[in-house]
Amino acid sequence: MEEKEKKQVLSEEIVKMAIDLVEEAKREGLTLRLIGGPAIRIHSSLMAIDLHKRLKRIEGQEFPDIDFVAPDKERAKIRKFFETRGWKFDSYIFFFTSGVGTRNRQVYRGKVDVDIFYDALDLCHKVDFRNRFHLDYPTASLVDLLLTKLEIVEFTEKDAKDVIVLLRDHKIGDADAPETINARYMAKLFANDWGFWYTATTNLKKIRAACPMYQQLTAEDIADVTSKIDQILKYVDEEPKTKDWLKRAQVGTKKKWYKEVRL
Template sequence: MSYVSLSPEEFVKRSIDIVSRAQNNGIILRILGALAIYIRTEECPEARKIYNDIPRFGAGKPLFTDLDLMAYSSQRNDIIKFFRNMGFEPLLNPLYSYKRLIYDTPERYFHVDIFFDKLEFSHDVNFGNKPGKGRLDLDFPTITITDLVLEKLQIHQINMKDIIDLMVLFRAYDIATQFDKNVIDAGYISSILSDDWGFWFDAVNNLNKVKQFTDKFHKDGKLNIEDRNIITERVDKLLRIIEETPKTKKWIKRSKEGTSKPWYREVEEVER
């Protein structure tokens, strides 16, 4: 596994500069993943401290592996031209370029991985495909806090770094039932999960894992009681709203089959 060869502060500055330059050229790019979470917790030192006390990849290892971005497919040609003009080197096998683009920075500091319209891993997280009509327009320079939660909850085989990311998010942001840039919109999350049994199943399991590891890290002395209580209370609130949201006929029909047939997508490695 390769890591970003910049300090977190330098990586944040460089990444926001790329997104801002794109914005100035009429191109919408939004930061995903752990870097987005790191950026959005700048004003919550209690949440940021979790990354110090419980490192994502283990003690002494960097926080980040690359820069993940979401974009609209209607701007693909403009994006290719934008990164070419900045001197970035394309790395992705052309067979996959309709779904995503991958670049290396001119200085080889980090890779830039660009996804179009949706995250398509264990489950789909949709953003739309045109400026002015999609969820990427709702926030800057990252995707929304709510979509960051969905990005992590969709993982079928969730690992420790993603659980830690969710802990950081729930420590920093409260739960609400309508959109606001500074809350986790449980109304939107529950509406997505109420129509997709497989996504609901993995998301609920992952939220319960966040609670389990929050307790474990507290018992191990890595989380104080206030952090533990805040994270647990917010996860419980989200779980309650998800449970209480009426499910669609599609969800009910699929729930009857349960785990007797695959409910998630196997994730394949992309050839670079």
């Protein structure tokens, strides 16, 4: 499929396509959960959708592909599910790439490309979805959506804008409640993983510092987002750290704390 043709697909079409795929998979007894920009859009109010569009997350097509997570035990059935709907399995990536993140990933080519990560998004840091698929539908849980952004070492402006919209439109809490970001879960996860803690908190602080530079954000937007970042950081700071975390913290960034990603 030529890139020019892909750029003609509207964001609304991509979001609808993603939801339809999750629902069709469910009817066939399969589990798909959406992550990435379209997942954030699904959880957004009209105010947040308008903000997402005004921020212009990327040039050209707003959502260039669709990302899902799924249980590894359903891998073979999910391949058949997509192939019977016209997507073509990318065998080159499967057989000839061996970088971080490729072992549990499948790519399907079509009008809109689809990436599927099985059990976990294991890139710079690991976001584990096992035992968490039930928390939300048709997307992964809000805190997991946030973690898939904060795990990125080479954090881009697109990722920052996605996080801003996600934070602006949702509450910060300490449980997996509807439309709430479970900061307690994040804090406990980071308390045993210094590397993930360092990358995620660094990214949150970058966003907090960058917010005033976005002309599309109102004073109310900036105050709301920065306040929520502070709330998350407070949960993270106050969570007791494990011995492994404390030991790794002594080494700091002298030793690489993340995995190199080559997708």
